[in-house]
Amino acid sequence: MFQKLPFTYLARHGETAWSLTGQHTGLTDLPLTKQGEQNARNLGERLKGINFAHVLTSNLQRAVNTCRLAGFEKAALIDKELVEWNYGEYEGLRTSEIRQKRPGWEIFQDGCPGGETIPQIMSRADRVIARIRAFNDNVLIFSSGHFIKILALRWLGLDSTPTCKFFMLSTASLSILGYKGDLGHPVIWLWNDDHHVMK
Numbered sequence: 001m002f003q004k005l006p007f008t009y010l011a012r013h014g015e016t017a018w019s020l021t022g023q024h025t026g027l028t029d030l031p032l033t034k035q036g037e038q039n040a041r042n043l044g045e046r047l048k049g050i051n052f053a054h055v056l057t058s059n060l061q062r063a064v065n066t067c068r069l070a071g072f073e074k075a076a077l078i079d080k081e082l083v084e085w086n087y088g089e090y091e092g093l094r095t096s097e098i099r100q101k102r103p104g105w106e107i108f109q110d111g112c113p114g115g116e117t118i119p120q121i122m123s124r125a126d127r128v129i130a131r132i133r134a135f136n137d138n139v140l141i142f143s144s145g146h147f148i149k150i151l152a153l154r155w156l157g158l159d160s161t162p163t164c165k166f167f168m169l170s171t172a173s174l175s176i177l178g179y180k181g182d183l184g185h186p187v188i189w190l191w192n193d194d195h196h197v198m199k
Contacts, residue, residue, distance in 0.1 A: 007189065008132050008155075008177040009047070009140045010148050011070070013062040014040040015171040022094045024107075025144070026087040026115065029060050036062075037069055039172035039197045044070035046174060046196040053137035058082035058144065066172065067142040076142070079131075081124050084144030088115025107146065108164040118161050121147065125154040133183075145169045152177060155186050170194040 014036030018025040032040065047070060055076040057067040060083055067076050090098055090112045098105050111118050128151060132139050143151070149164040155177045169175070169192050176190040 005179045005183065006135070006137050006139070009050070009052070009138070010151065010175040010177065011043060011047075011066065011140065011142045012145055012148055012169055012171055012173050012175075013058075013060075013066040013142060014043070014069075016062050018092070019145075019171050023092050024087045024090050024094070024112075025062075026084045026091050027060070028091060030062055032062055032065050032069075035198065036171065037065070040066040040069035042196040042198065043172050043174065044072070046193075047071075047140070050140075051138060052140040054135050055140045055142075056082060057142040058084070058147075060084065060144070063142040063144065070142075072140060072142075079128070081128050082141060082143040082147065085112070085121055085146045085150075086116040088112040090115065106162060106165060108149075108161040121150050122154060122159065122161070125151045129154055145171075148175065152188060152191075156188070157186065168192050170197060172197050 014032045016025060016030040016032060016036060018030055043066065055072045056079045057063045057076045059078045059080050067073055148169060149167045150161065152167065152175065153161065153164055173192045173194040175192060178187060178189045179185055180187045
């Protein structure tokens with residue numbers, strides 16, 4: 001008998017002032033820009049007609065408001081483990097500024113002093129994945145870029161975090177995690193779909 005396998009849809013929050021300027025935005029609770037708000041509505045149109053048994057969102061306003069503008073506020077539950085990486089001393093800095101002090105720095109390899117360590121964020125992603133898999137149904141998640149990349153890596157059972165630097169992820173984009181054949185074979189079905197996003 002054919003088994004219908006569940007999907008996990010990953011929605012990155014809409015544009016903020018710092019995503020525009022390339023500043024690392026961890027726990028700083030920034031609002032969406034006007035463009036970010038419109039793209040969140042467009043994301044809602046992209047998701048229209050898809051049924052989700054569970055909707056989860058980070059508690060940061062950029063994710064909560066993307067969720068709301070996409071039309072999923074009433075169904076959503078706050079999950080604080082979906083927040084972005086805590087960048088510690090690098091909060092608000094651009095990569096170029098960090099590399100002036102630490103040449104060759106890569107977040108997925110070197111982490112952030114005073115912030116969340118790579119093992120900590122991987123463990124957090126693992127806890128989220130355990131909850132998703134326990135649902136065994138379609139799930140929609142609203143979160144942030146670096147955390148979503150780690151989540152996807154761990155979904156596949158991989159632990160080479162430097163690989164994440166190759167995962168492009170636009171604001172208000174949509175990605176889908178799922179399975180091939182059975183629940184023992186996790187895969188990425190879709191990555192960084194932003195056709196609905198106004199450039």
